[in-house]
Amino acid sequence: MDITSETHSQHISRQFNQELEELKTHLMTMGGLVEQQVQQAIQALLDGDSRLAEEVSEGDHQVNEMQLKIDDECTRVLARRQPAASDLRLVLAVIRATADLERIGDEASKIARNALTLIESGNGVRGLVEVRHISEHVRKMLRDALTAFARFDTELALQVVHEDDAVDDEYGSAMRSLMTFMMEDSRAIGPVLSVMWILRALERVGDHADNLAEYVIYLVKGLDIRHMDPDQLDESALKRKG
């Protein structure tokens, strides 16, 4: 059966409702923090703001701590409640989601470190147009994935899954144009490589957002779509399962 965002607050045990509610809230808090890390890392790069880049890099430990805390809460729920059905799927989805959010945090600090290198080199940087474009796309994916999680919205989640292919394409073409910059001017190789690392990190953020969206579908429908070709996923397949 399909579940809604209300499903987990209807147990006989109010304590259990509260525990599951807290899992969701804490996951959303972590999601918000990670979203902010990515946004600020990109902003630091585009504004040439080295202090902001340092802040992002230092902020990663906070993300790591949240992962540990939420995983710990999940472990407790598993041990004490032996959840079943949608409760079990919620706990599993949260555990998986924290792992992806933590990795997004890592990517954000990677972006921040490369931004710092670029800022400190003091040279003009090429490829920022591509970075801005892909970062906007990826951040929208991340935001939508988190919204889908909060609302148990599988349609939105499915959109995110499809978006990931578009980001992969954009990443490929951005890499090609950066390659030509390097061929034109060998002095640009260092900074362009940094930009490539940043693009690579953004592309990975998109992959993690895609994973988050897949967990939403698992959570709501009980359907594990990891490793499935997004083109073969259609609404009707999801509906049948639900």
Added chain:
Amino acid sequence: MGIEGMVNPPVIDFPREASCFDIAGLSLAYGDTPALEGLTLRVPRHRVTAFIGPSGCGKSTLLRALNRLHDLDETVTQRGTIRFEGQDIHAPEVAVDELRRQVGMVFQMPNPFPMSIYDNVAFGLRLQGGLTRRQRDDVVEWALGAAALWDEVKDRLGDSAWSLSGGQQQRLVIARTLAVKPSVLLLDEPASALDPISTLKIEDLIRSLKGQLTLVLVTHNMQQAARVSDYTAFLQQGRLVEYAPTDTLFTNPRLAHTENYITGRIA
């Protein structure tokens, strides 16, 4: 959430497996009180099937119907058919004692007879007759071994069965049932009166027996059903609501009613 389970036909995700019991349109009432209503389901052979559901849902009534334990209750009226290995169990040519030899039953409270451990297990064999003492000894040893009790009692077979712990008594009762070589074991809350360690031993025993026997388990302990059974049928108010492989039922049930019950959302 809707009430689809109560008005719609049940959701049955049944395996392509040989069936041991075929139940069709089974309705049963105690006097004017209906206990089962139009139940149709199959119990697969050499698997563990669990019946779960809230108190009064009819799961024990259904279990008891499988070896005609309701025969002696004159208030019971029953319709529909139950086939055991293809044979209608209410057909005139079916001898109820032979049915119960093949379809053994274990109850919630261990009920060893007031006699020695050995005599408990040998009881059914003596009734049947035809075995030499030596042969009987062998069967007793085999049955106690199959019930995972032999090592604990082999040096004290002459002791009273009541000297055993509750968990041991329950395994003794299972050994007594196994001694007459049934092909089905019906278990009605077999571990609910036992401590956690004894419960795990009974659950292990259930798993070890399923290669040779069909097991049907009634339990109100959902984790137990999830741990030991291959298939789970969820009953509510005398009707089958959902019947599916246990892995599916406990991770992704199709109906809200099932979900509510197994996740503790029914007040």
